[in-house]
Amino acid sequence: MPDLRPVLYVTGMMIAALGVIMFIPMFVDLAYRDVSWQAFGVAGFVTTLFGGVMTLTNYAPNARFRARGAFLLTTVSWVGMSIFAAFPLLLSSIGLGITDSLFEAVSGITTTGSTVMTGLDDAPKGVLLWRSILQWIGGVGIIVTAMAILPMLNVGGMQLFRLESSDMGDKILPNAAELAKAIGLIYLGLTVLCAICYMAVGMNGFDAIAHAMTTIATGGYSTSDASLGGFMDDGADLVGIAFMLAGALPFGIYLLAVRGNIRPALFDPQMRAFLLVIVLFITVMTCYLWINSIHTGSNAVRLTAFNVISIVTGTGYATTDYNAWGPFAVAAFFAFMFVGGCAGSTACSIKIFRYQVAFEALRAYLFKMPRQHAVAPMRYGGKPLPEAVVFSVMGFFFLFMTCFAVSAILLSLIGLDSITAWSGAASSIANVGPGLGNIIGPTGNYQSLPDSAKWVLMMGMLIGRLEIVTALVLLTPSFWRA
Amino acid sequence: MPDLRPVLYVTGMMIAALGVIMFIPMFVDLAYRDVSWQAFGVAGFVTTLFGGVMTLTNYAPNARFRARGAFLLTTVSWVGMSIFAAFPLLLSSIGLGITDSLFEAVSGITTTGSTVMTGLDDAPKGVLLWRSILQWIGGVGIIVTAMAILPMLNVGGMQLFRLESSDMGDKILPNAAELAKAIGLIYLGLTVLCAICYMAVGMNGFDAIAHAMTTIATGGYSTSDASLGGFMDDGADLVGIAFMLAGALPFGIYLLAVRGNIRPALFDPQMRAFLLVIVLFITVMTCYLWINSIHTGSNAVRLTAFNVISIVTGTGYATTDYNAWGPFAVAAFFAFMFVGGCAGSTACSIKIFRYQVAFEALRAYLFKMPRQHAVAPMRYGGKPLPEAVVFSVMGFFFLFMTCFAVSAILLSLIGLDSITAWSGAASSIANVGPGLGNIIGPTGNYQSLPDSAKWVLMMGMLIGRLEIVTALVLLTPSFWRA
Numbered sequence A, B: 001m002p003d004l005r006p007v008l009y010v011t012g013m014m015i016a017a018l019g020v021i022m023f024i025p026m027f028v029d030l031a032y033r034d035v036s037w038q039a040f041g042v043a044g045f046v047t048t049l050f051g052g053v054m055t056l057t058n059y060a061p062n063a064r065f066r067a068r069g070a071f072l073l074t075t076v077s078w079v080g081m082s083i084f085a086a087f088p089l090l091l092s093s094i095g096l097g098i099t100d101s102l103f104e105a106v107s108g109i110t111t112t113g114s115t116v117m118t119g120l121d122d123a124p125k126g127v128l129l130w131r132s133i134l135q136w137i138g139g140v141g142i143i144v145t146a147m148a149i150l151p152m153l154n155v156g157g158m159q160l161f162r163l164e165s166s167d168m169g170d171k172i173l174p175n176a177a178e179l180a181k182a183i184g185l186i187y188l189g190l191t192v193l194c195a196i197c198y199m200a201v202g203m204n205g206f207d208a209i210a211h212a213m214t215t216i217a218t219g220g221y222s223t224s225d226a227s228l229g230g231f232m233d234d235g236a237d238l239v240g241i242a243f244m245l246a247g248a249l250p251f252g253i254y255l256l257a258v259r260g261n262i263r264p265a266l267f268d269p270q271m272r273a274f275l276l277v278i279v280l281f282i283t284v285m286t287c288y289l290w291i292n293s294i295h296t297g298s299n300a301v302r303l304t305a306f307n308v309i310s311i312v313t314g315t316g317y318a319t320t321d322y323n324a325w326g327p328f329a330v331a332a333f334f335a336f337m338f339v340g341g342c343a344g345s346t347a348c349s350i351k352i353f354r355y356q357v358a359f360e361a362l363r364a365y366l367f368k369m370p371r372q373h374a375v376a377p378m379r380y381g382g383k384p385l386p387e388a389v390v391f392s393v394m395g396f397f398f399l400f401m402t403c404f405a406v407s408a409i410l411l412s413l414i415g416l417d418s419i420t421a422w423s424g425a426a427s428s429i430a431n432v433g434p435g436l437g438n439i440i441g442p443t444g445n446y447q448s449l450p451d452s453a454k455w456v457l458m459m460g461m462l463i464g465r466l467e468i469v470t471a472l473v474l475l476t477p478s479f480w481r482a
Helices: A005-021 A023-031 A037-057 A067-091 A098-109 A125-153 A155-161 A172-200 A205-216 A227-234 A236-248 A251-258 A262-266 A269-291 A297-312 A327-336 A352-368 A387-414 A418-429 A451-465 A469-475 B005-021 B023-031 B037-057 B067-091 B098-109 B125-153 B155-161 B172-200 B205-216 B227-234 B236-248 B251-258 B262-266 B269-291 B297-312 B327-336 B352-368 B387-414 B418-429 B451-465 B469-475
Strands: none
Touching: A005 A023, A005 A037, A005 A067, A005 A125, A023 A037, A023 A125, A037 A067, A037 A125, A067 A098, A067 A125, A067 A451, A067 A469, A098 A125, A098 A451, A125 A155, A125 A172, A125 A205, A125 A251, A155 A352, A155 A387, A155 A469, A172 A205, A172 A236, A172 A251, A205 A227, A205 A236, A227 A236, A236 A269, A236 A297, A251 A262, A269 A297, A269 A327, A269 A352, A297 A327, A327 A418, A327 B387, A327 B418, A352 A387, A352 B387, A352 B469, A387 A418, A387 A451, A387 A469, A387 B327, A387 B352, A387 B387, A418 A451, A418 B327, A418 B418, A451 A469, A469 B352, B005 B023, B005 B037, B005 B067, B005 B125, B023 B037, B023 B125, B037 B067, B037 B125, B067 B098, B067 B125, B067 B451, B067 B469, B098 B125, B098 B451, B125 B155, B125 B172, B125 B205, B125 B251, B155 B352, B155 B387, B155 B469, B172 B205, B172 B236, B172 B251, B205 B227, B205 B236, B227 B236, B236 B269, B236 B297, B251 B262, B269 B297, B269 B327, B269 B352, B297 B327, B327 B418, B352 B387, B387 B418, B387 B451, B387 B469, B418 B451, B451 B469
16 A cells, blocks of 8 residues: 555645635636636635645655655546536536536546537636636646656656656656746746737637637637637637647757757657648648538638647647538548647647557567568667567557547447547547537537536546556556555 | 569469369359359369469479568468459359459458348359358468468467477478368368258258358358348357357367367367357347347347357358447447457457457556566466567557558548448458448448448458458568568
């Protein structure tokens, strides 16, 4: 049994911080004279108190995290944050039940962006801001987790991204805190820049800030039922394209670039592969639209660029209903969900580097097969690729697909039609947001699904956001043995 | 560039043998006074002649196959056989074009069982017998390939099944010929037994033989548009259940059992896992039918047993339209396609042992993660599981899923709806036969698909039957380098 005290200590601090943050939407609702300010006030007070008590009763400021503690902390903190994040939504005037509030919070914190809310355009500003804040916190949370914690835990090949300056074997947190500061500043800077750009194309201040937070987090919550499509006339989609991409690039690169170290940033293998894949997908889809006269001219480029980037990065904004683009588009957007952005970014899903590792391994495998005594060294980014990384990546693929299939079958058992079940499962585990089809597609909404389906989807979002392995390892009996 | 002569020599012999076999349906058509006898006569003559010339001009009886030659032989012989197998279908009176004839032949030789023919009940007996013969040959062909060749080539973890008595590193074929004889006898014996059982439940001699051939081959071609469902009243489905299972068990076990070595046969890990999975699937699906009152009593057990076994083993007979059983059944049957039977049987798809290997690897991975210096030895069937096997199995999974996704996207690009495209892709690569939905589902047919879709499906069937890797290795440039 790992020591729970430090886990609860840190989680308590995070929950207390979340509680304090709830006063921001409270003041916004007060400013807009919306009655929901009370919900945020009560929830903020209770959450801060709970988090504070949790911190004090488990006071352990000098505890070090070993591997098991770090696994526990990661999962417990994300689940704990989700539960308290749902609290103001439950209390507010928008009328969400327990399942719906929790769904909205989990979808926010995991930067998924699936929503059960309609009438966003008239919803209380505080609630809208809260949804954006959740994604924004989730986004920076996952960057820090992915850079500081997961590489040390050998999660799904993330050991490739161990920071070379670090020797954190036993003491994950102190370094994580330092890193969080630096990353947080860059993240904040990009968000401010994004908000300014949104304002420059005509959004009002509130919408600009709310969207900037969910763009850079590749989250996808909007302040309008029409998603970012509602702001497209003014060119908001172009700003979205730029900053969704920015959110999906590895933040380690920004860190290097800020320190003046531009060269390695430009030659980062996963960034180059990611941009190449994006360009390829956009080209193919644009040609498809042109050839079939579904959209023409530069409009086709703009629509595909936005929607491809939105789905590949796992953001999930929509500007148009690509379900209407025919079966190829449906199949392609389904496949896009399994791609993902770069490791160490806010993007989700399988992620580009795992494909790079898998294809490199396959190249070596196919090379060796006809000549069984040949040596086929594997490389990634010019460096030798350890077999342990390949093993770990392949295991990740297998687990990802297994979780996806199990979710889809469960959703089918609940009674969802095939398109909704399979695309919903993919969208939740890949933290994308919208699925396919009429119910949960880009013009749809998760509201009408049965509660049991929402619980399956929430599990999927959390497992997906925690890179599958991090969450599943807690389910093995051996984890809990001394 | 590997030496082509021995490859062409052996392929020539196989084609010549195929040509000789064509005279069997010729005599059957003559006996039934059907004009199609001419098609088989002409095709048989030409095929035998071509195969004979190919053998003689590449005369190389003592050549040994090294790895590259064995890869080439496997793919070239299956493709060559498919092409000539299509010839009598093209010439016959049933009116299939080139694409359709080839589709039917590939689907036969690969034991897939997807058909473009309707009006089977009134089709010439010679044609029906030919389709059965193709599956029967394909079935025994894949057993011998899987037992004698693939394990030497390290294809997708098949090295687990190297026969312990063998040291075939350099000389694959002689041993393969010996093995083929022993396996052939067992295969023939099971087929005869199956035919007798079908006759015992009231099938006429012709239908019994035709179905016995496609049952034991887990192929799924029938002599009736209603598939085996047309014979269900008399209990033919129960015979089918027994012999589809027999076809999906590892033939190495029969070999051991025949030699009086029963114990290892009973404790074969993949056989036990396979039977367990089958029982589990049947139980779950039966409960689902009962709970939802879709079918009741023992009828539900009988229908699920038959259809689950038919899909899991990749046979593809149908007795009922499980599309009508609701979304859970559709999702489950879709997932069943990815299971498959035992290695060294006629069954297709990913196969049970690969799941066993993958789960064992994941167990070790999840065990090691929280305690990074721990040792977690992997085992399969009580023996140590080499990392190379795990690697090879994981690569297989990745390639299988990639080929599946690429096929599905291509089929969507051609314009098939989502259900047809994704289930058709799965069904072809897993060599199952029917897909899902109204077009290619258990009550449907591949006839109406565009030719381009049929070509994609044919590629899928061949790649799937050759365990993916065997075919894809030929596409790597390094294969062809000296």
